[in-house]
Amino acid sequence: MESSDLVRDKEIGVSVVMPVFNVDKFLGEAIESVLNQTFEDFELILVNDGSTDSSAAICKRYLALHARVRFLDQPNLGVSAARNRGMENAEGKYIYFMDSDDTIDKDFLRNSYCIGEKSDADIVVLGEYYINRLPDPPALPGWAMLIRRNFIKDNPIVCFPNDIQPCEDGLFSHQLLALTNRIGSTADALYFYRKHDEQNHQAINKQADKLLKQIPQWFAVLENFYTHYSLYLNKSLHLARFLEHEPFEFRYLGMPLNLKQKEYLFHTIHKYFDSHVNPYLSAMDYKKLSVPFQLFLQSKSSIEFDDRYREYCNKTAIRRKIVLFAAKFIPFSSLRRRVRQKINARLR
Structure with a gap:
């Protein structure tokens, strides 16, 4: 294992765990978005999962330049193994799992950490889209939650399952969400998800x-x-x-x-x-x-369900059109907008 020589005299606020595998096109931008945070009490743990491109060299370059960066190297064992290793080596009060081809807003860690401390949360749900699933989200992607490290340590049976992808983060988060009601949230944690053809879920979908x-x-x-x-x-x-x-x-x-x-x-x-x-x-x-x-x-079969689901979708579409048409006659635009949003959420 390689790491920085940073001497720590207190607990770190947040450990950002970033698994890395053949993402040299995007890795520098992802790392820079973490290093440029307005919140400075963090460590960035880069876990190279047997990359065959220049990803490991990029990690080592940042390791040499920044005291907050740590570097772990392993053969290609998969994203779950990489996250689990980063989690085992994390020293922060909270752990955040970030993908190595995405970026975060400069205030991301500050806003997330402050909510965690203010609400005494085991899990902080991040982003407006996932907040809308509260109070009982069944699962969350890894990058949509900040997790108290002691909560993870108290439940060692819960980890990212090896040899499963996709849904490895869904299974991980589902288990943790089942074990606590201490959940905070903030919409002021902006995560910029990058879509590209090399993502694993794109290949698996085929x-x-x-x-x-x-x-x-x-x-x-x-x-x-x-x-x-x-x-x-x-x-x-x-x-x-x-x-x-x-x-x-x-x-x-x-x-x-x-x-x-x-x-x-x-x-x-x-x-x-x-x-x-x-x-x-x-x-x-x-x-x-x-x-x-x-x-x-x-339903008794997929064919029976598909027929019933088509009928349901057709009826729902007609109801939505009727109700949205009626909503046009609401005189106040702000109220009209809220009503439309509720209609669309209810009739999905």
């Missing part, structure tokens, strides 16, 4: 079979966690919402699957829901699930 075969591994992680903490009864809705969010919304509805793939995913979700959620979920909590997911659970 390899649906590979992703679908991983989903039983997701469920194995969940089963181990919920059994270890005896959470099935008290957190059944949280688990149901994860199934609704990740394998149903993101994969079944969000990916271009063929009929065979849909049938596989349909029965995989149903089997897990029937055995691990349905025995514990109350009728009242069941009604809190989205209408599309309820239709999915009530």
